[in-house]
Amino acid sequence: MEPPYDTNKLNRLMDKAGIDLILAHTPHNIRYLTGGYYFHFRERITAIGPSQYLPFVGIPKGDTTRAFQVAWLVEACPYNKIEDWIPDIVHTKARGTVGAAQIAAKAIRNRGLTKATIGIERAFMPADAMDMLRKELPEAHFVESFNTLEELRIIKRPNEIEIFRRAGQADAEAIQEGFLLGPKDVTTERIARTVEGGMVKRGLHFHYVFTAAGPSMRRDPSEKIWKPGEILHIDAGGSQMGYMADICRMGSRGKPSPLADELHKACLHVLNKTRAAMEPGVACGTIYRIGQAALEETGYAESGIFDIHGIGMVQQELPRFNLDEERPLESGMIVSLENDIRYPEIGFVKIEDAVAIVKGGCEGLGDLGRDIWGCLD
Amino acid sequence: MQPPYDTVKLDNLMEDAGADLMLLCTRHNIRYICGGYYYHFYERFTAMEKSVYSPLLGVPKGQSEKAFHVGIAGEVGQIEEQSMWIPEFINSATNVRPNPTSSAEKASGAIKARGLEKGTIAIEHDFISSTAMNCLKKELPAAKFIEALPVMEELRAIKTPQELDIMRRITQADSESIQETFRNVPKNSTTREIARFLEREMTNRGLLFLWVFTCAGNTMLRAPSEKVWEKGEVLHLDAGGSDGDYLTDVCRMGVRGVPKPLADDIYKACLTTQDKVRAAIKPGAVCSDLYEYGNKAFVETGQSEHGNFIIHGVGLVSHEQPRFGPGMERTLKEGMVISIETDVRHPEEGYIKIEDTVAVTEDGCEGMGDIGRATWTIVD
Numbered sequence: 001m002e003p004p005y006d007t008n009k010l011n012r013l014m015d016k017a018g019i020d021l022i023l024a025h026t027p028h029n030i031r032y033l034t035g036g037y038y039f040h041f042r043e044r045i046t047a048i049g050p051s052q053y054l055p056f057v058g059i060p061k062g063d064t065t066r067a068f069q070v071a072w073l074v075e076a077c078p079y080n081k082i083e084d085w086i087p088d089i090v091h092t093k094a095r096g097t098v099g100a101a102q103i104a105a106k107a108i109r110n111r112g113l114t115k116a117t118i119g120i121e122r123a124f125m126p127a128d129a130m131d132m133l134r135k136e137l138p139e140a141h142f143v144e145s146f147n148t149l150e151e152l153r154i155i156k157r158p159n160e161i162e163i164f165r166r167a168g169q170a171d172a173e174a175i176q177e178g179f180l181l182g183p184k185d186v187t188t189e190r191i192a193r194t195v196e197g198g199m200v201k202r203g204l205h206f207h208y209v210f211t212a213a214g215p216s217m218r219r220d221p222s223e224k225i226w227k228p229g230e231i232l233h234i235d236a237g238g239s240q241m242g243y244m245a246d247i248c249r250m251g252s253r254g255k256p257s258p259l260a261d262e263l264h265k266a267c268l269h270v271l272n273k274t275r276a277a278m279e280p281g282v283a284c285g286t287i288y289r290i291g292q293a294a295l296e297e298t299g300y301a302e303s304g305i306f307d308i309h310g311i312g313m314v315q316q317e318l319p320r321f322n323l324d325e326e327r328p329l330e331s332g333m334i335v336s337l338e339n340d341i342r343y344p345e346i347g348f349v350k351i352e353d354a355v356a357i358v359k360g361g362c363e364g365l366g367d368l369g370r371d372i373w374g375c376l377d
Numbered sequence: 378m379q380p381p382y383d384t385v386k387l388d389n390l391m392e393d394a395g396a397d398l399m400l401l402c403t404r405h406n407i408r409y410i411c412g413g414y415y416y417h418f419y420e421r422f423t424a425m426e427k428s429v430y431s432p433l434l435g436v437p438k439g440q441s442e443k444a445f446h447v448g449i450a451g452e453v454g455q456i457e458e459q460s461m462w463i464p465e466f467i468n469s470a471t472n473v474r475p476n477p478t479s480s481a482e483k484a485s486g487a488i489k490a491r492g493l494e495k496g497t498i499a500i501e502h503d504f505i506s507s508t509a510m511n512c513l514k515k516e517l518p519a520a521k522f523i524e525a526l527p528v529m530e531e532l533r534a535i536k537t538p539q540e541l542d543i544m545r546r547i548t549q550a551d552s553e554s555i556q557e558t559f560r561n562v563p564k565n566s567t568t569r570e571i572a573r574f575l576e577r578e579m580t581n582r583g584l585l586f587l588w589v590f591t592c593a594g595n596t597m598l599r600a601p602s603e604k605v606w607e608k609g610e611v612l613h614l615d616a617g618g619s620d621g622d623y624l625t626d627v628c629r630m631g632v633r634g635v636p637k638p639l640a641d642d643i644y645k646a647c648l649t650t651q652d653k654v655r656a657a658i659k660p661g662a663v664c665s666d667l668y669e670y671g672n673k674a675f676v677e678t679g680q681s682e683h684g685n686f687i688i689h690g691v692g693l694v695s696h697e698q699p700r701f702g703p704g705m706e707r708t709l710k711e712g713m714v715i716s717i718e719t720d721v722r723h724p725e726e727g728y729i730k731i732e733d734t735v736a737v738t739e740d741g742c743e744g745m746g747d748i749g750r751a752t753w754t755i756v757d
Contacts, residue, residue, distance in 0.1 A: 026424060027424075028424060040588055040600055040601065041588045041590070042588075043587075043588070044421065044585070044586075044587045044588070045587050045588075045617075045619070045624075045695075047403060047404075047405055047504075047694050047695075048694065048695050048696055049694070049695070049696035049697075050503070050526055050530075051503040052503055052504060078597055078598075079592070079597050079598065079599045079722075079728070080598070080599055080600045081598065081600070096503060097503045098503070122506070122507055122508045123427075123428045123429050123431075123476060123477050123478075123506050123508050124424075124429055124506065125506065125507040125508075126502070126503050126504055126505065126506070126507065127500075127502050127505050127506065127507045127509070127510035128502040128503055129503075129507075130507035130510075146427060150427075193583070196580060197577075197580050197581060200576055200577055200580040200586070201577055203573065205421070206421070206580075207420075207421045207422050208417055208418045208419075208420070208421065210418075217454075218454045218458065219454060220417060220454050220455040220458055221417070222458050239422070244422075309426075314424045314425070314426070315422070315424065315425050315426070316425060316426040316474070317426070
């Protein structure tokens with residue numbers, strides 16, 4: 001089996017960062033580097049016994065034949081084969097973080113990399129695992145690998161975009177299922193659970209849902225009933241194979257007031273105008289300015305927020321958008337665009353889309369329901 | 378508002394451990410101390426932008442009125458909605474995304490404000506981020522850090538009636554979902570399809586699906602895969618889920634067609650072992666004795682050659698107190714919740730397993746989701 005990611009790109013990035021060995025341990029980077037693998041038993045809960053599950057993937061610069069993976073005994077045994085490209089799977093008998101770090105250090109020593117510069121993910125590294133790595137590899141130099149791995153993941157391959165397409169559509173459909181409960185006078189908690197069920201039914205892992213029923217700005221699912229005459233936003237996130245979907249759509253019990261409709265159209269205006277400008281070669285800063293200017297045009301800039309960011313295996317990742325960002329969009333980037341207007345008498349109006357940058361423009365990933373109001377009774 | 382846990386017990390445990398302050402970062406312990414609260418947005422994923430959601434909860438010994446909670450601005454609405462008892466909320470992320478360093482800085486400030494900068498602080502070393510730990514050590518150079526796990530595990534060991542209600546309900550829902558799946562999953566489904574069917578059943582019953590091991594036939598492959606559950610084959614569904622992070626973990630057996638005599642003998646051996654151990658569970662029973670007794674009962678069935686007998690506490694963490702094994706001299710108390718598992722990995726017959734959850738009662742134990750355990754679930 002071949003590594004699924006761009007090995008030359010990783011080598012270049014490691015060279016630039018002065019990293020000899022990537023030692024990845026977050027779910028998103030383990031999945032990315034292995035090509036989708038993560039131990040299913042520990043996908044959604046890490047704590048077990050006195051410690052937690054901590055896997056590692058080690059990739060020496062320029063030599064994927066010496067890559068290694070640290071797994072649990074129960075994970076790597078014949079009962080649960082690990083079928084990825086990584087040539088050397090070493091397992092820990094002990095289940096904890098310290099045992100895993102010790103095995104990783106041994107694999108690094110076996111490769112003669114005791115004095116290497118090792119790229120780790122510090123914010124995610126448990127303190128005791130870090131202590132063990134330092135103790136076992138006293139001459140190694142530890143640096144942050146965040147930028148290297150984030151840059152590696154930035155351009156999505158066609159098979160990754162296909163997952164985003166599917167996940168975005170499933171998310172958008174699940175949201176519409178939530179709106180359909182409107183006539184039953186249900187709580188936002190009940191709507192949240194319906195959206196969750198809708199996602200699971202469509203093969204998504206449910207992550208969260210915000211449900212702001214007007215005119216309150218409270219977004220957390222609660223005992224609040226979505227009443228006639230009120231608007232509701234459903235802002236829901238989930239994932240498939242670690243790839244994130246995050247979409248917000250609007251609903252209204254009965255016909256929305258002219259002002260609510262105007263706010264909705266204002267959000268749409270901002271997103272449509274920004275999306276129309278997105279294509280390979282355009283600088284992220286330019287896109288950001290177009291979005292901000294579009295929000296100004298609506299006349300609601302004071303109560304509105306326009307936000308735009310890359311999305312992938314991490315909720316907010318590269319590319320980043322701000323006034324000065326010169327990096328150009330490229331085919332295969334995935335971008336999330338959100339615009340909200342918080343208006344006291346009306347509520348929290350918001351639309352959030354995801355798009356893939358393609359040749360000549362961008363493709364909406366899950367556009368269902370974006371330009372209409374759900375429910376209406 | 379009053380703290381939902383036993384404050385006297387926590388104070389005593391902290392006294393014994395020499396801890397002046399608990400500084401907690403795990404989802405299970407934050408939930409326990411807060412009475413169920415965790416910011417719902419980050420319940421099921423934690424990575425955000427360049428870092429990770431990193432709440433910290435501080436409880437000084439003997440002074441729950443000086444407890445503090447370091448979180449992010451976005452969670453204030455939910456905290457108010459749930460009327461959380463923690464008196465001080467500290468926003469760690471005003472102009473930045475959540476990250477462990479800024480949480481640790483804010484927590485250090487709160488610790489100094491309480492005059493505990495030279496105190497002994499109990500933290501969860503297996504979970505706290507190395508960057509948060511570095512920051513705490515830098516900001517609190519005179520503090521001493523010890524491990525929080527023994528104190529927190531002991532605090533949680535006896536479940537309250539409300540906790541038992543949750544565990545009863547979710548274990549029941551787990552068992553029902555497994556039966557529904559055996560009976561209604563389309564014929565000739567792959568174990569991956571079976572896993573997804575079960576996930577939907579659990580979700581519909583209000584559980585967060587966590588995992589399922591699906592071992593069909595004699596493959597021994599427990600991860601969901603492209604393997605079809607064929608006619609004549611056994612299937613074990615060993616499924617875990619949670620509600621508010623309380624865990625359920627149940628394993629039941631199904632077979633397409635009639636089980637073979639040997640497979641049936643193995644099943645009965647597992648069941649007999651489980652039944653004998655359950656009959657011996659009551660307040661005052663010694664954990665090491667139960668472990669020994671279970672292993673002996675299993676050997677007596679004559680089927681233990683390819684098998685395992687495991688018994689462990691379960692609650693907000695899988696494999697928590699009480700612990701069982703040689704030398705574990707603690708005695709059971711009413712309100713403890715225990716998972717019991719017996720399996721046989723037979724080369725020809727397959728991976729046969731039963732896993733139950735029981736609560737220790739006044740004079741014995743209560744099965745918390747026994748549907749489908751007495752016999753195979755037989756389908757066409």
